[in-house]
Amino acid sequence: MNKQIKFYGGVKLDEGKMTSNEPIITAPLEPLYTVPLQQHIGAPAKAVVQKGDKVLRGQLLGEAGSFVSAPVHSPTSGTVKELSSCLGPAGAQLPAIVIESDGEDTAAEPMPVFANWQEASPDDLKARVAQAGIVGMGGAAFPTAVKLTPPPNVTIDTVILNGVECEPCLTADHRLMLEHPETIITGAKIIARILGVKQIIIAIEMNKPDALEMMTKKAEGTGVEVVGLRVLYPQGAEKQLIYTVTGRKVPSGKLPAHVGCLVTNVASAAAIADAVCLGKPLYERVTTMTGTPVVKPGNILCRVGTPYSSALALCGGVKEDPLKIISGGPMMGMSVYSLDIPIMKGTSGILLLAADEVSQYTPNACLRCGRCNDACPMEMIPGILSSTIEFHHFSLAERWHVMDCIECGCCSYVCPAGRPLVQHMRRAKAVANATRRAAEAASKK
Amino acid sequence: MIDIVMMTGTGILLGLAIGLVVRYFGVPEDPLVESLNELMPGANCGGCGLAGCSDYANAMATGRAKPGLCPVMSAEAVAKCCELLGVESDTSEPKIAVVCCSGDDNHAAKQAFYNGVNDCLNAMLVAGGAKGCTYGCLGLGSCARACPFGAIEMLPNHLAKIHADLCTGCGKCYMACPRNVIKLVPRSAAKVHVYCNSPEKATVKKNVCKAACIGCRKCARTAEEGQIVMNGFLASINYDNPPAEEIVETCPTKCLRKAE
Amino acid sequence: MSEQSTIRMPDTSKLVVSSSPHYHDMGSIPKIMFTVLAALAPAVIASIYFFGWRALLVLSVCMVACAAIEALLCRLMRRRISIGDGSALVTGLLLGMTLPVTSPLWMCIVGSFIAIGLGKMVYGGLGGNPFNPASVGRVALLLACPSAMTTWVTVSGCALNKWVVDATTGATPLELVAQNQPGPGFWDLFLGNIGGSIGETCTLALIVGGVFLIVRKIIRWQIPVFFIGTVFLITGIAYMVSPCPKFNPMTHVLSGGLMLGAFFMATDMVTSPLNRKGAVVFAIGCGIITTVIRLWGSYPEGISYAILIMNALTPLIDRYTAGRPFGVARKASQKNA
Incomplete structure (x- = not known):
């Protein structure tokens, strides 16, 4: 174990995982669910229900809008109150379907169960993953079915399940690994079946010894390997994880598939197992509701479309007013200003930060101390890049590989000048993407 | 006396060298760009959205930009540009x-x-x-x-x-x-x-x-x-x-x- | 729903939104600067011990002058007054430490003005300056008032009972070895019982402060180690070839501004390279230039010049030592460099 490869940089964070020992609790039914049609990366789903329609739990609400998209299912039974929009965590209005619950929570006819998935054809299984609307549940919410379709010229030989959960505060995956280890392992094997892969590795950070032990015990004799990884943020970032586990470096601008790896979150694997073995689409997930201002922080199994405020109420509300509400973890999560935002498939946690925990960004000049340089797991030079971007030299920043930035936040975390480095990177990436799209549009004309 | 001869000689030689370099290695400037450049106000304000007046002239000559983007140019100048470029003069209003x-x-x-x-x-x-x-x-x-x-x-x-x-x-x-x-x-x-x-x-x-x-x-x-x-x-x-x-x-x- | 009334929900009207990450290691520029000041404290105490209380006066005047000049210039430039970050105090203290104890006070103020004004503020303040401000101030004074800058007093043990040690002019160990005379013994050099600038002499105190900074991760260990190591190596080779006092590596390493320069001035974040590889190149360059000036130049001391020259090369070093980002192929990186 001590011979494990270490990726460059990274930071040691205060874990703050106060909900590690809180069993998952199931949220009660809500009167209203707001189900956004775009909970994933890619095209939004297309609504297939009308206002006033009766829907059942697990019924399709929106079908995949394009290849990179995912369908959306109803979290409960009830009536479609309206097709409107809601505020998303990124601050944009998302098209959404509002479901008024009838309190019955009647399940729709489940999708046909694969009683013997070991024998089922990989294509059928993959179709099921797509049908169930499964996305990466670690936060980015990339449609899993797309991930399971590697580019034609590559072969995948290793499936890595990401149970690292390197974000401080979040424990949803941790609890899932403790409470549903078999489901996760089944999901892993289904993924391996789809891709025809033998090697399955479940990676867990060593700060979760109980989960590591549990998974190791359950994985015995199943051909699944469980590895414990050193505690260093961002150990769970896809490229860093592949490097640590297999020693392979994903080339710049390429997918993990290009080095023969597929990384997926443990929660997604569990969702895949549910979809295949129980015929259940993805309409609920485990979310960590945490932060010092929360009265009873906990891990909640809640339906997609539950507003943040309900999850917070379930955790007893707050002791003091928070200064920040974050959708996701403290390092990569998005800060939001409303509790009406619904929990989505990619919401791994909701974090409230009290005033004394928040440090404000300041407009200081870069001190050139080089700490960001030492912390950046992508071995970039965030300080210089941010100055470049500040003065609008976007093409220069792009040449210096700003597109490789994984926005892990290590640079801003260590910056003594308090510069919003990640924000600069995001801007450069947004500008570069816009430029590329414009160029593509122009070339089409 | 020798100094003067030397200096004159050096001068002539270098002048010749410069002339030859320009003659054989010089980048020929598009006469169209040149005449467009003359119509430019020369303020390099960037109001056209390009890096400056000569950039705009270049862009017009290569078809990357349309005439009439310059906020400072008079209507006649724009018309002349259009004439030089052989395009219909764009009469869209400011x-x-x-x-x-x-x-x-x-x-x-x-x-x-x-x-x-x-x-x-x-x-x-x-x-x-x-x-x-x-x-x-x-x-x-x-x-x-x-x-x-x-x-x-x-x-x-x-x-x-x-x-x-x-x-x-x-x-x-x-x-x-x-x-x-x-x-x-x-x-x-x-x-x-x-x-x-x-x-x-x-x-x-x-x-x-x-x-x-x-x-x-x-x-x-x-x-x-x-x-x-x-x-x-x-x-x-x-x-x-x-x-x-x-x-x-x-x-x-x-x-x-x-x-x- | 009756339960809801007892649950306190947060007031969302005063929330802050900002980009991730939302955690910070709570480090800040003032923290760094005040740690540097703390690390310099042993050397300050040693200087008072050996040179008398006037050393404290010189240091205080430099610090106050630097802070005041920065505040004034910020005001004139209509910027936020930035003396709170403590960097002006560090510059002032370092500048004062490179002056002789007998320096007239007007010289301290002029030096501070050059250090802060021409060394830092004209480039836009902290972070923009290509040269170490304290080195700029010292070099300017060395060029402008060479005699005042090279008048050294003789030191002999404790001087705490005196305002300033007896003003008998002595020579620094480096001046002695430059004339090929044997320098003082090891313990005198190590403890600072020698002539020299206020803060340069006590090697022990400087090493204690420097190690403190390295442990606190304020400075990179590579710079002092490779700087001092290079000086030791080159003079050591010269000493082996011709064992005369001029090349004595021990005197060279333990005397003059090397310790102060290597631990506190070359390591200045703003003007030293960003990454470890660059820091090594930078430190070796400093060491070579220092030794060359000391052994073959007309000045007995070359630290400030070495640091300034390498400061000028820092952007270049940064450019050529910048690593390839994770997963970027060697060729692609070179093509874009």
């Missing part, structure tokens, strides 16, 4: 930029305190900025910094204001605005504007902004056919056939206003 938003701090609900880079695009990437409306002016002044003519003033209550007398319609602000709040409209038709940019339903808009267009259609009904069209829940002026100024009185939220 434009002016309009900030289609009334959501200053007094009207638009401020949802949160934004802390970060003072730039609109950056703010938009963070929770959509601090104003509740996700379509309106973010109020951080990226357009004002992009304006080469200093025509945009950031009001202290976080709304961009365009000074019509300084605006040349170059479109830099239009490019800089991540929310596309700024629109370029024909100058002569710029009498009345709908100062709202949100296509959302009135119920959504009213929660976040007091001065939003609530889609009541009063103006569209009062105006002549086709002068104001409803774009979803947002009234929009047909600038080819602008309504009379009196129409502003029909608007209950005063988001339909005379040009400032």
Whole structure:
């Protein structure tokens, strides 16, 4: 174990995982669910229900809008109150379907169960993953079915399940690994079946010894390997994880598939197992509701479309007013200003930060101390890049590989000048993407 | 004496060398670019959206840009450019930029305190900025910094204001605005504007902004056919056939206003 | 729903939104600067011990002058007054430590003005300056008032009972070895019982402060180690070739401004390279230039010049030592460099 490869940089964070020992609790039914049609990366789903329609739990609400998209299912039974929009965590209005619950929570006819998935054809299984609307549940919410379709010229030989959960505060995956280890392992094997892969590795950070032990015990004799990884943020970032586990470096601008790896979150694997073995689409997930201002922080199994405020109420509300509400973890999560935002498939946690925990960004000049340089797991030079971007030299920043930035936040975390480095990177990436799209549009004309 | 000869000789030799280098290695300049360059005002203001006058001349010659983008050039000069380029002279009228938003701090609900880079695009990437409306002016002044003519003033209550007398319609602000709040409209038709940019339903808009267009259609009904069209829940002026100024009185939220 | 009334929900009207990450290691520029000041404290105490109380006066005047000049210039430049970050105090203290104890006070103020004004503020303040401000101030004074800058007093043990040690002019160990005379013994050099600038003499105190900074991760260990190591190596080779006092590596390493320069001035964040590889190149360059000036130049001491020259090369070093980002192929990186 001590011979494990270490990726460059990274930071040691205060874990703050106060909900590690809180069993998952199931949220009660809500009167209203707001189900956004775009909970994933890619095209939004297309609504297939009308206002006033009766829907059942697990019924399709929106079908995949394009290849990179995912369908959306109803979290409960009830009536479609309206097709409107809601505020998303990124601050944009998302098209959404509002479901008024009838309190019955009647399940729709489940999708046909694969009683013997070991024998089922990989294509059928993959179709099921797509049908169930499964996305990466670690936060980015990339449609899993797309991930399971590697580019034609590559072969995948290793499936890595990401149970690292390197974000401080979040424990949803941790609890899932403790409470549903078999489901996760089944999901892993289904993924391996789809891709025809033998090697399955479940990676867990060593700060979760109980989960590591549990998974190791359950994985015995199943051909699944469980590895414990050193505690260093961002150990769970896809490229860093592949490097640590297999020693392979994903080339710049390429997918993990290009080095023969597929990384997926443990929660997604569990969702895949549910979809295949129980015929259940993805309409609920485990979310960590945490932060010092929360009265009873906990891990909640809640339906997609539950507003943040309900999850917070379930955790007893707050002791003091928070200064920040974050959708996701403290390092990569998005800060939001409303509790009406619904929990989505990619919401791994909701974090409230009290005033004394928040440090404000300041407009200081870069001190050139080089700490960001030492912390950046992508071995970039965030300080210089941010100055470049500040003065609008976007093409220069792009040449210096700003597109490789994984926005892990290590640079801003260590910056003594308090510069919003990640924000600069995001801007450069947004500008570069816009430029590329414009160029593509122009070339089409 | 020898010195003089030497110096003269060196001078002649070097002059010859320079001449030869220019003759054989010199980059021939396009005569078209040269003559276009002569028509340029030469102020290098960047108002055309390119790096300067000669860049614009180059761009015109290679077809990357159209004549008439220069806000400073006279109409005759533009006509001459068109003649040189052999294209129909573009008779479109000069434009002016309009900030289609009334959501200053007094009207638009401020949802949160934004802390970060003072730039609109950056703010938009963070929770959509601090104003509740996700379509309106973010109020951080990226357009004002992009304006080469200093025509945009950031009001202290976080709304961009365009000074019509300084605006040349170059479109830099239009490019800089991540929310596309700024629109370029024909100058002569710029009498009345709908100062709202949100296509959302009135119920959504009213929660976040007091001065939003609530889609009541009063103006569209009062105006002549086709002068104001409803774009979803947002009234929009047909600038080819602008309504009379009196129409502003029909608007209950005063988001339909005379040009400032 | 009756339960809801007892649950306190947060007030969402005063929330802050900002880009991720939302955690910070709570480090800040003032923290760094005040740690540097703390690390310099042993050397300050040693200087008072050996040179008398006037050393404290010189240091205080430099610090106050630097802070005041920065505040004034910020005011003139209509910027936020930035003396709170403590960097002006560090510059002032370092500048004062490179002056002789007998320096007239007007010289301290002029030096401070050059250090802060021409060394830092003209480049836009902290973070923009290409050269170490304290080195700039010292070099300017060395060029402008060479005699005042090279008047050294003789030191002999404790001087705490005196305002300033007896003003008998002595020579620094480096001046002695430059004339090929044997320098003082090891313990005198190590403890600082020698002539020299206020803060340069006590090697022990400087090493204690420097190690403190390395442990606190304020400075990179590579710079002092490779700087001092290079000086030791080159003089050591020279000493082996011709064992005369001029090349004595021990005297060279333990005397003059090497310890102060290597631990506190070359390691200045703003003007040293960003990454470890660059820091090594930078430190070796400093060491070579220092030794060359000391052994073959007309000055007995070359630390400040070495640091300034390498400061000028820092952007270049940064450019050529910048690593390839994770997963970027070697060729692609070179093509874009």
